[in-house]
Amino acid sequence: MSGDAVEDLLYQGFQGRLLEESLRRMPPSRRPRAATSIDVRAIVIARAMRQTVDGRGDLCCPGPMSPGPALAFGATPLEFLRHVTRKGTSPASARAGGTSWTDLRRGLIGWDGARGTMTQVLAGAALAFAQRGQDRAALVFERRSAIETGAWHEGMNFAAAQRAPVIVVLAPPPRRGRRDRAEIEGVARGYGVGLLWFGGEPLIDVFESVAGARRRAVAGEGPSLIALAPRTDVDLQASLDAFTEWALAEGDRTGGDLESIERAAAAGVDHALGRIGKEPDPDPEEALAAVRTDTPSIRPWTRMKSPRPDGLAGTAPSGASGVH
Amino acid sequence: MSTDLPAQVTRTREGRPATVLEAIAEALWEEMERDERVFLLGEDIGAYGGAFKVTRGFIDRFGPARVIDTPISEGGFTGAAAGAAHMGLRPVVEMQFMDFISPAYDVLTNYIATSLYRGAGPLPLVVRGPVGGGNRGGPFHSQNVEMAFFHTPGLKIVYPSTPRDAKGLLKSAIRDDNPVIFEEHKGLYRAPYCRELLPRDDYAIPLGKARTALEGEDLTIVTYGLMVHRSLEAAAELAKDRIRAEVIDLRTLLPLDEDAIVASLQKTGKLLVVHEDTRTGGIAGEIAMRVNERAFEWLDGPILRVTAIDAPVPFSGELEDYFLPSVADVVTAGRYLFRY
Numbered sequence: 001m002s003g004d005a006v007e008d009l010l011y012q013g014f015q016g017r018l019l020e021e022s023l024r025r026m027p028p029s030r031r032p033r034a035a036t037s038i039d040v041r042a043i044v045i046a047r048a049m050r051q052t053v054d055g056r057g058d059l060c061c062p063g064p065m066s067p068g069p070a071l072a073f074g075a076t077p078l079e080f081l082r083h084v085t086r087k088g089t090s091p092a093s094a095r096a097g098g099t100s101w102t103d104l105r106r107g108l109i110g111w112d113g114a115r116g117t118m119t120q121v122l123a124g125a126a127l128a129f130a131q132r133g134q135d136r137a138a139l140v141f142e143r144r145s146a147i148e149t150g151a152w153h154e155g156m157n158f159a160a161a162q163r164a165p166v167i168v169v170l171a172p173p174p175r176r177g178r179r180d181r182a183e184i185e186g187v188a189r190g191y192g193v194g195l196l197w198f199g200g201e202p203l204i205d206v207f208e209s210v211a212g213a214r215r216r217a218v219a220g221e222g223p224s225l226i227a228l229a230p231r232t233d234v235d236l237q238a239s240l241d242a243f244t245e246w247a248l249a250e251g252d253r254t255g256g257d258l259e260s261i262e263r264a265a266a267a268g269v270d271h272a273l274g275r276i277g278k279e280p281d282p283d284p285e286e287a288l289a290a291v292r293t294d295t296p297s298i299r300p301w302t303r304m305k306s307p308r309p310d311g312l313a314g315t316a317p318s319g320a321s322g323v324h
Numbered sequence: 325m326s327t328d329l330p331a332q333v334t335r336t337r338e339g340r341p342a343t344v345l346e347a348i349a350e351a352l353w354e355e356m357e358r359d360e361r362v363f364l365l366g367e368d369i370g371a372y373g374g375a376f377k378v379t380r381g382f383i384d385r386f387g388p389a390r391v392i393d394t395p396i397s398e399g400g401f402t403g404a405a406a407g408a409a410h411m412g413l414r415p416v417v418e419m420q421f422m423d424f425i426s427p428a429y430d431v432l433t434n435y436i437a438t439s440l441y442r443g444a445g446p447l448p449l450v451v452r453g454p455v456g457g458g459n460r461g462g463p464f465h466s467q468n469v470e471m472a473f474f475h476t477p478g479l480k481i482v483y484p485s486t487p488r489d490a491k492g493l494l495k496s497a498i499r500d501d502n503p504v505i506f507e508e509h510k511g512l513y514r515a516p517y518c519r520e521l522l523p524r525d526d527y528a529i530p531l532g533k534a535r536t537a538l539e540g541e542d543l544t545i546v547t548y549g550l551m552v553h554r555s556l557e558a559a560a561e562l563a564k565d566r567i568r569a570e571v572i573d574l575r576t577l578l579p580l581d582e583d584a585i586v587a588s589l590q591k592t593g594k595l596l597v598v599h600e601d602t603r604t605g606g607i608a609g610e611i612a613m614r615v616n617e618r619a620f621e622w623l624d625g626p627i628l629r630v631t632a633i634d635a636p637v638p639f640s641g642e643l644e645d646y647f648l649p650s651v652a653d654v655v656t657a658g659r660y661l662f663r664y
Binding site: 111114124128154157159 | 363389390392394395397399400401402403404405406407408409410411412413415430431434435437438440441442443444445446477478480501502532579
């Protein structure tokens with residue numbers, strides 16, 4: 001792991017923890033409805049992929065683990081808050097919800113719909129990487145329950161059959177027993193894909209394991225499945241503390257360096273929290289944003305300025321094709 | 325890789341007329357040669373060449389990376405096509421029969437159609453396959469699927485009726501930046517009456533533009549797909565009674581060429597909509613409403629429709645013949661409307 005990666009992980013780990021705490025403190029009316037659990041293991045997994053800002057790096061669907069993986073792929077706390085609080089400045093202009101959005105330049109792809117869908121989509125994206133011989137892989141975070149859906153199995157089956165370079169992470173439910181592990185191991189065996197199971201292992205080991213899975217995927221050895229043990233079974237704060245100690249012991253860093261990183265992370269989150277209340281709500285015109293690239297949406301005729309002298313509302317519907 | 329061309333893509337090169345199936349195969353072949361981003365996914369389209377042999381021999385020329393035999397999982401490979409489209413490829417998904425598109429309904433309507441609006445960017449992909457009855461295929465191999473998707477903002481729907489249109493529209497669909505459902509009536513695939521000499525040059529027909537298949541002044545028949553041919557037969561019958569029907573072939577259902585419909589109606593004052601799809605919730609209802617909004621004053625009679633009856637497509641030949649709209653039905657409706 002490079003020195004930059006270590007510092008990034010510390011920064012994003014601190015930022016994730018602070019952001020999660022801030023979200024918990026938000027008044028219910030402003031709090032995002034979607035899950036905003038920030039698991040430092042998810043940040044580490046995402047950081048083990050290859051990030052770029054030119055659309056040529058790896059692709060990540062942060063899914064239910066957002067914003068952790070999104071932070072690793074370059075999202076800022078302010079962008080995240082803009083999105084989850086539906087501000088007009090949000091990356092999706094408040095036209096889509098959930099906890100993640102799409103910015104293909106940075107390798108982020110978002111979704112808040114049915115489970116399993118993104119395993120299909122990321123398998124196809126990974127297939128495109130393989131077809132072009134690119135050093136790129138796809139990473140998708142799904143809820144653990146995705147493997148109960150047909151959509152997920154169709155996506156996983158396609159990925160395995162095509163040996164697509166995709167890594168699928170199953171985000172844990174609050175609490176599951178040993179049987180759950182056996183079930184996931186059976187699924188991985190069934191598709192002939194590797195399985196990584198992460199409990200409270202040192203984060204550096206998590207990073208190296210995922211980096212290895214990524215290398216194998218890009219080399220054409222096929223997808224990997226990652227399962228995370230429930231948070232209740234793992235002391236994530238201890239994991240982050242241990243990583244911090246490791247970073248101190250292994251690298252050329254001082255306690256002052258770490259404090260500086262933590263202060264910078266806190267400043268970013270504080271800035272986002274202070275700023276979000278001042279961000280504008282979306283313009284209603286956004287609702288008319290085109291749903292196709294070449295066909296404008298038209299407003300309802302009852303909301304057009306009336307050209308009629310009798311003042312009847314609206315105007316005759318135009319001949320322009322609208323959404324339909 | 326093989327240098328021999330599959331027979332179904334050589335008709336135009338050899339100066340011979342092509343069927344609808346051959347026109348579609350030519351469009352796919354030429355687009356794959358023109359643009360390496362174009363690739364195909366579907367069940368049995370590679371080694372087997374597809375259930376209707378549209379892609380026979382493609383795998384020999386383009387290889388298994390661009391002609392992908394998928395598992396039997398329409399949702400899975402349509403979703404994968406979306407991912408590939410996100411990454412700049414231009415996938416063409418084949419549904420073995422369009423009846424099987426229903427497992428992909430979720431990803432098509434929830435993910436693919438909403439992509440641009442959600443800020444996830446355009447998704448240029450085509451989902452094509454055979455539709456339509458008359459082949460004794462029964463309820464699961466004979467449906468028309470357009471209205472299952474017509475209500476979904478973000479999609480385009482194309483339904484050609486001739487070899488020339490099939491080739492030109494499919495090329496446009498592949499080059500379009502939006503997701504396109506492309507319906508091919510299997511009754512037209514190899515129909516002897518539906519062969520055409522196609523232009524040798526590369527050509528594309530713009531989506532969203534209807535064509536006048538027959539000019540007339542007494543009534544307008546708006547239709548598409550196989551029903552264009554049934555309507556033309558009916559128009560010939562009506563002409564014996566000196567009723568001059570105009571036949572408008574929609575070609576693209578979404579977006580709908582309202583202007584063409586209204587322009588024809590303003591000439592004839594009478595409107596008959598003919599579609600093979602079932603009656604309730606069929607496109608005739610939408611067309612009637614749009615004409616009501618835009619051209620009510622031009623109507624000299626009720627808007628009528630001739631459609632399949634509201635039932636699953638029957639398996640028995642006798643039942644299916646009764647179920648499908650016939651030339652006689654169109655003639656009856658045309659005479660009624662003319663005299664109204």
